[in-house]
Amino acid sequence: MNAEIISVGSELLLGQIVNTNAQFLSRHLAEMGVNVFYQTVVGDNSDRLLSTIQKAEERADLIIFTGGLGPTRDDLTKETIAAHLGKKLVLNDEAFKGIRQYFLKIGREMTENNKKQALVLEDCLVLPNENGMAPGMFVKSKNKFYMLLPGPPKEMQPMFEKYGRPAILNVLDRQESIVSRVLRFFGIGESQLETEIEDMIMNQTNPTIAPLAGDGEVTIRLTAKHRSKETANEMIDKVEKEILNRVGEYFYGYGQTTIAAELVQKLKQQNKTIACAESLTGGLFQSMITAVAGASAVLKGGIVCYTNEAKEHLVDVSKKTLDTFGAVSEQCAKELAENVRKKLNADIGISFTGVAGPDSLEENPPGTVWIGISEKGKESKVVLLKLAGDRNQIRNRTAKYGCHFLLRTCQ
Template sequence: MNIRTEIIAVGSELLLGQIVNSNAQFLSKELAELGMNVYYHTVVGDNPTRLEQAIKIAKERSNIIIFTGGLGPTKDDLTKETISKSLGKELIFDQAALESIEQYFVQTKRIMSENNKKQALVLDGSYILKNDYGMAPGMALEVDHTIYMLLPGPPSEMKPMFQNYGREYFQNQLGFQEKIISRVLRFFGIGESQLETDIQDIIDEQINPTVAPLASEGEVTLRLTAKHVDEEVANQLLNELEQKIHARVGEYLYGYEQTTLAQELKTLLIDKQKTISAAESLTGGMFSEQLTALEGSSQFLKGSIISYSNEMKAQILNVSKQTLDEYGAVSEQCAKEMAEQVRKISNSDIGISFTGVAGPEPHEGQPVGTVFIGISIKDSETKIYPFHFAGSRKGIRVRTVKYGCHYLVKLLSEIE
């Protein structure tokens, strides 16, 4: 069977721009993992005529049609009634759904209306998808070689219903024997086009597992997806592919799945039992904010000094007057002193400094994008990393912090 899936979202609130169609995104991701091709998303309002038209079009071009929305108590039977009409299938009461709705009203001590009762109406002959987080049940049925699935609109009900019952329905109905496993590799310090160039032949020759690159905010991720009836073999396929990629661009790989550079830094700091403090100038607290956003950060972050003015650099960080006069605040020398001083003042194992020009105006004769990161580790020579970033004030600050985390992760990984 050549799978051609269409997702139809029903709801005028989508057409008015009051909400974004996050259901379509969620389902598309899930369906991609199942190996089901999605060819169309459609959004149509709470209007029976236009919905009927949309169903007619979908029937012609798709063989799996998934509806979200239009099952709730206010515009309750719109989707169900229109589909009922389009497919010539009657609506009947589902006893289990009716009981679960009644139970809900008893539990919440509210009074059940006739409208609520109508939520238990289902398409005759359909397979019921239980709603563990709401009242309207979902349903699925096959008519004339086309599968129809009806899901509720609220994401809090739709997502668990699909994950717990919808996926399984498709797997059984379409006779999927294969398990699908994904792994996300996260890279930093290499541009998207460079990474793609470095592994282009791998991307091109892969069919199973597949490799999908995605770039955002200076980071690149690769999603590897393997299919096999044996989960262990699927995992083995991912391992082999990862090794190949590792041999090419492994030095830029910093983590897996949903991790962040700050998260990896946290793990290493705790693992190596090191404390850290930061002297932040152009980043203005962004580095410290990202670390303290993580639970348990008081274990490793002693604190930081945001030395935005030269006065603060001199008086609190004890950066020498000579350095500020001779080299300026945006200099290798200043970055070095800031990192060393903040480490000493806070009595930490590691001190990191960020100084530079975020813009929009140049500073002390240095162009926008000039950045120095200093890292001082107890009993080691202080390291200085110079940069010339392009981009907006925000982009420069964000990349500065990411590079700081990146080099800390590198240096910490090398420590015994």
């Protein structure tokens, strides 16, 4: 089954809002094994909407609309579709009851135009709106399916999950299961990763292998189709294994996880605590860690030692080190990591010092980064990175490299 998403609303064409609806629906449809080849945004204009529908009918079996179901004059999605399909609009008692109750609840009088929201296409399956007034609709006409959903994501998303998705699955009568798995990598560029598995990408059929770069990371989505869900999973297992044989050292987790979340989980498992001294990253590393619920079990705390004064007085970096080697140095990173670990009585200390830019510092260009790691009873490690990008890309990638190295430390 091929689907197409048509989002209706001039506010989208004026750039006033982002079309998160198209993403939400596309992700669900992909998981359901429904191909989406086009997403279109069109304004609150009946002629242009009609021509968009006609084009979509040439290439899709299922057309999903979002927006234009509201009470005002410029909401015309269902009116346009009704005229196009030759279907009447009829009052839906359930929806009308809901609208009247809503106005009772907020203590305002219902204006006449709100009644329009309770009109639905004849012969349609009504999709109840539990978070708003306008109901959704699902209707078949000449072997094509049409689903109408409201525009506000807070209404559309729960309606689709509870009523829209099951309605589509019901007509899919699927023979095959579709299984998807996302592998997440850090520390390797998209083109390098693709080069490493180029032969696999060239010869991909089932599972498909789709790399994607973003936010300093790369993901690979593996998708397999098979009658048996178990077999589809085994097919993915096999490809995953081969990929990890080649680039496994950069792999850190599956799906929607973050490298910081993986680190927090790993530290919890090993019952280890960390303490941080952040110069270059200025709190960003600890902020990533504390964004994870439950971080308090592993993060003892830390120091943002943005100035040399703070490095010396709060983390006891020796004046000699700062004078002889500078703040952007292996020695400084080492002392920061060791001292912050001891100060906070943690198992592992980690430090970040370097140059985020835009200006150079102590004759080091932006992107020069030292990360120190000190573990109780072990020799300290210090890593030098040379990162490209602007100030915030350098800061962001440095903090993620911190997670990356700590994950390796905990292997």
